[in-house]
Amino acid sequence: MIGAGIRSGLRQEGSTVDWVRDGDAAKLATATNDYDAILLDLELPGKTGLELLAQWRRKQNTLPILSITARDSVEVHIHALRRKIASELVCNVRRVGYMVPRHP
Numbered sequence: 084m085i086g087a088g089i090r091s092g093l094r095q096e097g098s099t100v101d102w103v104r105d106g107d108a109a110k111l112a113t114a115t116n117d118y119d120a121i122l123l124d125l126e127l128p129g130k131t132g133l134e135l136l137a138q139w140r141r142k143q144n145t146l147p148i149l150s151i152t153a154r155d156s157v158e159v160h161i162h163a164l165r166r167k168i169a170s171e172l173v174c175n176v177r178r179v180g181y182m183v184p185r186h187p
Contacts, residue, residue, distance in 0.1 A: 085153075089122065106130025113139070120147040 090100045101116065103109045106127040113121070113135075125132035132150060139146070 086124075104128070106132065106135055109135055110138075118146060120149070123148050123150045125150050125152040 086102055086104070090102050093100045101112055101118075103112050104127075106129040108129075109123070109127060109132075110130060123132045123136060125136070127135070132152075136148060136150065139148070
């Protein structure tokens with residue numbers, strides 16, 4: 084799974100990582116914890132990542148959020164840009180490659 088790989092890589096780099104698997108759990112986690120940044124799947128089950136992003140931005144939350152999606156198109160990101168809930172267009176994660184470099 085992509086999530087397990089990202090969590091493992093970030094932990095190897097010394098980061099503390101909370102991994103939640105649906106939008107409702109993400110909403111609860113952000114309401115009860117302080118985070119430095121969020122890696123957000125825009126297509127979470129339950130409350131979608133787009134819905135969460137819109138809620139956070141309406142509340143003037145300026146926490147850095149990197150959004151990802153497994154879709155082959157950028158339509159979901161363009162939708163977020165048009166709704167002014169995202170400020171940058173991010174590439175499909177399958178085209179980016181590894182998120183955290185491995186050390187020997």
